[in-house]
Amino acid sequence: MTGLLAGGGKPLFGDDRLLFDGGLPLGGGKPLFGGRLLFGGDYNPEQWDPPVWREDVALMREARVNTVTLGVFAWAFLEVDDDVWEWDWFDEVIGLLHEGGIGIDLATPTAAPPTWLHRAHPEIIPVDRHGIRYHPGGRLGWCASNPTWHEYSTRIARRLGERYGAHPAVRMWHVSNELGGGNRLCYCDASSDAFRVWTRERYGTIDALNRAWGTAVWGLRYRTFDDVVAPLASESGHNPSMLLAFDRFASDAHLGQFRRERDALRAAGVETPITTNLMLDVGGSVADYAQWTDDLDVVAIDHYTKAADPHRERELAFVASRARGLDRTKPWLVMEQSISAVNWQRRNAPKVPGEAIRDAVQHLAHGSDSALFFQWRASASGVEQYHSALVPHAGTDTAQWREVVRLGGILDRLGEVAGSLVEPSRVAILADIPAKWAWEEGEKPHNGYPIELSGRRWHEAFSARGLVPDVVAPSASVTAYDLLVVPGLYAVDDALAERIGDAAAAGTTVVIGHLSGIVDEENRVRTGGYPGAFRELVGVFGEELAPLLEGEEVVLASGAVAVDWTERLRAVDAEIVDAYATGPLAGLPAVTRRRVGAGEAWYVSADLRDGFEDLVEGVVAASGVRANVPVVAGVEALRRVGREASWLFLINHGDTDAVLPASGYELVGSTPVTGSLALPAGAVAVVREAE
Incomplete structure (x- = not known):
């Protein structure tokens, strides 16, 4: 296959790159992990006495664990003082794991600077927006722009690479941990210095910066780049264009940290794949990961479901689709998830029996080649002592351990899917982290409005119809899809707006959601009528944004009900699909449709509570x-396809049994399937499909 949907359709990648590569060839064309799914998780042996290490390896073998992430928080135990090293214990652990057949994802331990480093160089600790430096005691206690930090962090990476880069047990490297997760923004002098360099490189001249940021407002004009500083707290709100620029700078600073550590490993002779664990939950805004993908040998994410979310499996599906969308050419990895409860939500309820297995198989269905967890053995002390682990506090005579062992057996039987990809989709949802930042920075017509949730809602609706949507970044080939939804893309540059218009002209049905195209890439409002960058494409003229007050509702002519958001529009060159029927906008367009070349462009100006499903039906039909x-x-179904086989994944999230059409060989239960498959409530199945 060459990037084409079976049976025809547009090329997914716009060229003839191979769709299936057997699991990321790295130089020699061999599968990344020997053609198997990774199972295991973070292992922190420094928390335990040596006799426990041997017990751990025996239990890993019992559960069929084949991979552990090692060393994430071990810096203080490796470099016990400045350039004073203790390797023997680590050598022993690595040797035990190797003897037990356990592969290692070796981490650079820069998520946890040692106390001696903080005492010697407190200037590496981040400063908050009020100008107050944090204190030691947590993790990620470093500023990504600090030169002293650069020196020490690359040294530990280089030493690890020199010592273990060629070790046969070390199959992958893991730079730091959740980069930017707790230290995304730092406002210290080093950050200001780096921000000045970044702005000079981005804008070239101070006049260009002043124009981009609109500094004429409130007389905030800069004379030289020396005037540029990190946006520390001021008496009033900051310029939203400056804040967006600082968000981008911070993302680039953490990408720079990844690159420094990666390059130190490569310089030390490391040839195996290098990645880091990205944070991609629906509301997450840690970094602009679409800019990181080319630097990662494989995309890897952490993802934790929210116990209070009654449909958390839907959020998992959306996040998994985002991970897949970062690089559709190869599988991705789940680096961390929880086997049961976490410790950081308001109420940390455990997962119900079978939920962890469903979560793991659901990730696989969406294209992951791993089921890795935080962590292997539950900590007895420290901040995360009540975070669940594969080996719980209560030990192995527990339902949780038995479920872990069962999951290991399932993953063993599913190993043949490794290296395959999710079947190409004809539907995509556009998601962009900087656009979310732009909406969040500065004062808005509806402050606190969760603009990113509309993407999840469209994803749920498409998934329920079996359409398996991709969630892609602006850099994706949008013309590859027959249906493209652009929900809440608040900030957009001219080039992307043009590419979306070209997709419609080429035959794509494009849906522009409310609050899309309002500002440019610098967070400046596009004047001349809403929806700004998409006004001509959709053929409407928006006069005024009209958010609703809390509890207020507006009824549309179709009977649909809008909450939170409406807009005063008039149709210039568009068909009115639905109109406001009540309220001050009564009689005005709410949903429009316009023919564009071989395709069409819809505009949805309202946040629809009731009637949304009818809207989805309309655009799908179009x-x-x-x-x-x-x-x-209640059943989620996806297909992964390889060079010589395809696999139908089925996850029953409902509370009733289901019967589905399928033929082939079911791998979880090791049974043949002819014509139909009975799937009990809460169960999973993976069918190697008959040719």
């Missing part, structure tokens, strides 16, 4: 896309 997997209420 696009002509159809489900390629079975559609049964």
